[in-house]
Amino acid sequence: KQEVTQIPAALSVPEGENLVLNCSFTDSAIYNLQWFRQDPGKGLTSLLLIQSSQREQTSGRLNASLDKSSGRSTLYIAASQPGDSATYLCAVHYGQNFVFGPGTRLSVLP
Amino acid sequence: NAGVTQTPKFQVLKTGQSMTLQCAQDMNHNSMYWYRQDPGMGLRLIYYSASEGTTDKGEVPNGYNVSRLNKREFSLRLESAAPSQTSVYFCASSFQTGRSSNEQFFGPGTRLTVL
Numbered sequence: 001k002q003e004v005t006q007i008p009a010a011l012s013v014p015e016g017e018n019l020v021l022n023c024s025f026t027d028s029a030i031y032n033l034q035w036f037r038q039d040p041g042k043g044l045t046s047l048l049l050i051q052s053s054q055r056e057q058t059s060g061r062l063n064a065s066l067d068k069s070s071g072r073s074t075l076y077i078a079a080s081q082p083g084d085s086a087t088y089l090c091a092v093h094y095g096q097n098f099v100f101g102p103g104t105r106l107s108v109l110p
Numbered sequence: 111n112a113g114v115t116q117t118p119k120f121q122v123l124k125t126g127q128s129m130t131l132q133c134a135q136d137m138n139h140n141s142m143y144w145y146r147q148d149p150g151m152g153l154r155l156i157y158y159s160a161s162e163g164t165t166d167k168g169e170v171p172n173g174y175n176v177s178r179l180n181k182r183e184f185s186l187r188l189e190s191a192a193p194s195q196t197s198v199y200f201c202a203s204s205f206q207t208g209r210s211s212n213e214q215f216f217g218p219g220t221r222l223t224v225l
Binding site for chain 2: 034036042043044045046049089091093096097098100101102103
């Protein structure tokens with residue numbers, strides 16, 4: 001069964017810290033992997049999309065890496081800010097299905 | 111551009127009632143999706159439409175029907191609502207699916223409660 005897990009489930013850091021969120025998937029035959037953020041009571045906002053042939057993608061303070069062979073992706077957030085507080089979800093695209101992880105709830109304290 | 115819009119934002123139904131959730135996108139995307147999000151279960155794909163005129167089942171299609179009305183609109187229908195369908199429903203779209211699939215963009219969601 002295709003499963004996606006995310007560690008940690010929750011994370012609290014002081015403002016200014018660099019941090020890493022982890023996403024693991026059981027089936028390495030992926031099409032692509034996408035990172036989202038979700039604010040409470042809101043929809044999902046796309047952050048980064050990594051195609052299966054890529055190793056990493058960068059957008060501003062965000063950097064996402066992909067290692068298909070080990071079934072892992074990481075989202076690196078540099079110089080965290082209180083506005084980064086949200087739940088971060090990774091989603092793996094497998095052909096006819098999209099499998100989401102349970103999310104990491106991030107709190108950045110001022 | 112409005113992106114992906116969904117109506118209604120909130121809905122309360124009684125068991126056995128029917129309703130249709132509406133979704134529209136103005137990004138000229140070919141593919142559209144319906145998900146449900148439940149605490150502890152994450153987001154799960156209900157149905158998707160790879161292109162206008164086609165629909166396919168996702169992970170949890172039972173109890174739902176969909177219609178791809180045109181390229182812009184993709185609706186989700188509950189024929190006889192059950193309490194187990196209490197959830198937050200999200201519509202999403204992407205330019206295409208398959209091996210060269212693009213980013214998915216999500217709507218704001220519909221919060222449905224079935225009593």
